[in-house]
Amino acid sequence: MSYARNLIGGSWEEPGPAVIETVDPATGEKLGKAPKSTAADMARAVAAAKDALPSWSSRPAPRRAETILRLAQLLEQRKETIARIVTREMGKVREEALGDVQEAIDMAYLMAGEGRRLYGVTTPSELPNKLCMTLREPVGVCGLVTPWNFPVAIPSWKSLPALVAGNTVVLKPSEETPGCATAFVEALVEAGIPPGVVNLVHGTGEEAGAALVAHPDVAAVSFTGSGETGRRIQAIAAPMLKRTHLELGGKNGVVVLDDADLDFAVRAILWSAYGTSGQRCTAASRVIAQAGIHDKLVERLAEGAKRLRIGNGWTPGVQVGPLVRPWAVEKVEKYVKIGLDEGAKLVAGGRRPSDPSLKGGFFYEPTVFAGAAPTMRIAQEEIFGPVTAVIRVRDLDEAIRVHNGTPFGLSGAIITRDLASAMKAARAFQTGIVYVHNGTIGAEVHLPFGGIKGTGNGHREAGVTGIDFFTEVKTVYIDYSGALQRAQIDR
Numbered sequence: 001m002s003y004a005r006n007l008i009g010g011s012w013e014e015p016g017p018a019v020i021e022t023v024d025p026a027t028g029e030k031l032g033k034a035p036k037s038t039a040a041d042m043a044r045a046v047a048a049a050k051d052a053l054p055s056w057s058s059r060p061a062p063r064r065a066e067t068i069l070r071l072a073q074l075l076e077q078r079k080e081t082i083a084r085i086v087t088r089e090m091g092k093v094r095e096e097a098l099g100d101v102q103e104a105i106d107m108a109y110l111m112a113g114e115g116r117r118l119y120g121v122t123t124p125s126e127l128p129n130k131l132c133m134t135l136r137e138p139v140g141v142c143g144l145v146t147p148w149n150f151p152v153a154i155p156s157w158k159s160l161p162a163l164v165a166g167n168t169v170v171l172k173p174s175e176e177t178p179g180c181a182t183a184f185v186e187a188l189v190e191a192g193i194p195p196g197v198v199n200l201v202h203g204t205g206e207e208a209g210a211a212l213v214a215h216p217d218v219a220a221v222s223f224t225g226s227g228e229t230g231r232r233i234q235a236i237a238a239p240m241l242k243r244t245h246l247e248l249g250g251k252n253g254v255v256v257l258d259d260a261d262l263d264f265a266v267r268a269i270l271w272s273a274y275g276t277s278g279q280r281c282t283a284a285s286r287v288i289a290q291a292g293i294h295d296k297l298v299e300r301l302a303e304g305a306k307r308l309r310i311g312n313g314w315t316p317g318v319q320v321g322p323l324v325r326p327w328a329v330e331k332v333e334k335y336v337k338i339g340l341d342e343g344a345k346l347v348a349g350g351r352r353p354s355d356p357s358l359k360g361g362f363f364y365e366p367t368v369f370a371g372a373a374p375t376m377r378i379a380q381e382e383i384f385g386p387v388t389a390v391i392r393v394r395d396l397d398e399a400i401r402v403h404n405g406t407p408f409g410l411s412g413a414i415i416t417r418d419l420a421s422a423m424k425a426a427r428a429f430q431t432g433i434v435y436v437h438n439g440t441i442g443a444e445v446h447l448p449f450g451g452i453k454g455t456g457n458g459h460r461e462a463g464v465t466g467i468d469f470f471t472e473v474k475t476v477y478i479d480y481s482g483a484l485q486r487a488q489i490d491r
């Protein structure tokens with residue numbers, strides 16, 4: 001049994017009596033424990049981060065970045081070990097667990113480079129002998145609240161831009177994946193991050209998470225998780241005028257036009273609907289198929305979904321691992337019943353697997369609904385499991401309308417051989433991310449990531465925009481004319 005610990009002010013703390021237990025979702029067996037931290041623990045972590053801020057923020061950014069470069073190297077060495085923890089704690093299959101760690105490695109290399117950029121702008125002035133520029137300043141202590149579905153990648157997306165920009169952080173990771181967050185922070189400590197600059201506090205969202213968001217010394221909160229939690233966080237932060245970044249759920253659709261390569265479309269959809277057992281914010285939970293390809297696509301998707309190999313994520317050849325916890329399976333069951341009651345037709349899955357070797361684990365068969373109407377709840381609400389619903393449309397215009405007809409706006413995809421249709425969709429999709437000739441998943445860290453509408457509140461993680469949330473932009477005017485020059489007046 002493993003024990004995740006809190007890191008506060010540079011000390012790994014011995015756990016108290018209150019704990020949260022974790023389980024292996026592939027077997028249901030007990031796995032480890034993590035501290036169930038209190039608001040007082042959180043306050044100590046925030047105080048440590050506040051104390052560490054002056055010295056970390058005054059260290060030159062290229063020096064800060066050297067620590068992050070060492071982190072990248074350590075994570076590379078430990079990739080397999082950490083991926084094993086990912087699979088054990090939340091179930092994703094081996095190659096995706098390795099990908100989760102790789103994403104943190106990629107982000108570490110990207111942010112190590114950012115230490116020598118952190119660009120502002122220099123521009124001409126409207127007045128002579130005057131220089132105008134912007135500088136980036138750190139925001140202060142940043143509270144990072146993260147989910148379980150990318151338990152290494154998402155803590156890296158938030159912490160590394162924050163750190164390179166000179167902030168100090170308190171990370172409250174998901175209570176389902178404390179071991180992953182601990183392994184990541186252990187590597188940061190070994191990379192040489194000074195005491196107090198990174199603090200790790202485990203616990204529940206309601207207690208530890210809410211205490212972090214509400215703490216007056218936390219200047220900014222970056223959150224990824226469900227819409228419900230995001231709204232709660234926003235409600236706590238709003239009266240304090242606290243800067244918040246919210247990355248929330250999705251209801252992503254793949255549009256398949258009649259001219260698409262059918263084999264390719266099937267492969268792309270299976271990967272984006274059932275990768276991570278559909279527990280990705282970018283999962284393809286809707287397929288929007290043009291009438292001419294619709295029937296063949298439904299048939300092939302159903303066949304493909306039935307052939308996917310379900311099992312323990314670490315077993316070679318397994319393509320679909322378990323869901324994270326029993327409540328996740330129950331939620332999927334609830335939505336499958338809703339879909340049937342709404343009149344959609346189940347063409348694959350729709351049940352827990354009968355294989356006795358999977359007994360004890362939290363498995364659900366890859367599920368395909370056909371005959372879904374765009375307004376059905378299974379086509380509107382985030383299920384976060386291995387379920388996709390196929391919707392028939394006449395043409396591209398209807399496909400775009402259906403695609404955009406949900407409250408969410410994270411990722412959209414179109415599969416077609418026609419460039420003009422692809423470009424029309426790329427411009428018309430109301431999403432933060434568009435894929436042409438692929439499914440909806442597979443972000444690269446050097447590009448902005450995030451959603452619009454009900455998925456996000458206007459910020460982006462990663463890419464060139466990843467540091468924006470974690471920096472205050474300061475405008476500096478240097479007037480070396482020696483005269484009193486008045487903007488807008490002395491023309």
Ligand code: NAD
Pocket residue numbers: 145146147148149150172173174175203204205206208209210211213224225226227228229230232233247248249250280281282382384410450451455
């Ligand atoms: P969740 O909202 O249940 O929990 C996320 C985090 O918030 C956890 O650390 C939790 O402890 C904490 N939390 C819960 N209540 C809180 C509160 N009142 N105050 C402060 N913190 C609180 O989400 P989850 O089940 O861990 O993750 C799944 C969700 O995350 C899905 O909706 C998925 O779409 C979304 N997600 C979005 C993105 C994205 O980038 N848009 C990426 C991954 C996951």
